[in-house]
Amino acid sequence: MTVLLAALGAAIGAPLRYLADRFVQQHHDSTFPWGTHAANATACLLLGTVSGFALPEWAAALVATGVLGALSTYSTFGYETFALLRAGRRFLAFANAAVSLAAGLGALLIGLAVAASLTGAASLTGAA
Template identity: 65%
Template sequence: MTTLLLVALGGALGAPLRYLTDRVVQARHDSVFPWGTFAVNATGSLLLGLVAGLAPPGWLTALLATGFLGALTTFSTFGYETVRLARDGAWFFAYANVLGSVSAGLGAAYVGLAVAQALAG
């Protein structure tokens, strides 16, 4: 039960932060490309790599990785926005979103893991 509450608490913090970050980032770009979702997913991947590399105790992993970062990042919105771009005929942006988001997410997770390993020395 404690783990469930930690996940819920992390999610309650991560979800609104994702929404607000998405709105702030997207408002600064005059483009159909979903920069807000891209930013939160890349940042979340970096932080998740860092958390995974530091291997905190289970309760902290539940709070940070599963709850907070799970709610901060969003695969469903990424999928929806990609389909919307394709449906609207913005094929270049749809393909760029897929290639860019997957590359940035994997690269950021790798960097986060490498930073954690360097910190653990």
């Protein structure tokens, strides 16, 4: 059952990623992969938020693994970074890697902070 819930979530998250990517890229005349960057940062923010709650296993499989796992996409990030390198756009490739990592971790921490404020948790790490 857990696998089916993860698959159902992925069936929702993957089209959301595609639509978000296309929407963002339509509004930028740039070779920088803003659409993938936006989808990944959004998924990290939401994953940080839902990770701050004690979700039952089925909900974590559906939302965290399924929807948000499919919304974010490491393979597309890797491919687009490689494509920038292959096109001789070394600065953009490095910027894509650095900005994606920083934005993903930053968004995750913001999501955890949001969850902590909503649940009344004392800290993000769980330490007293």
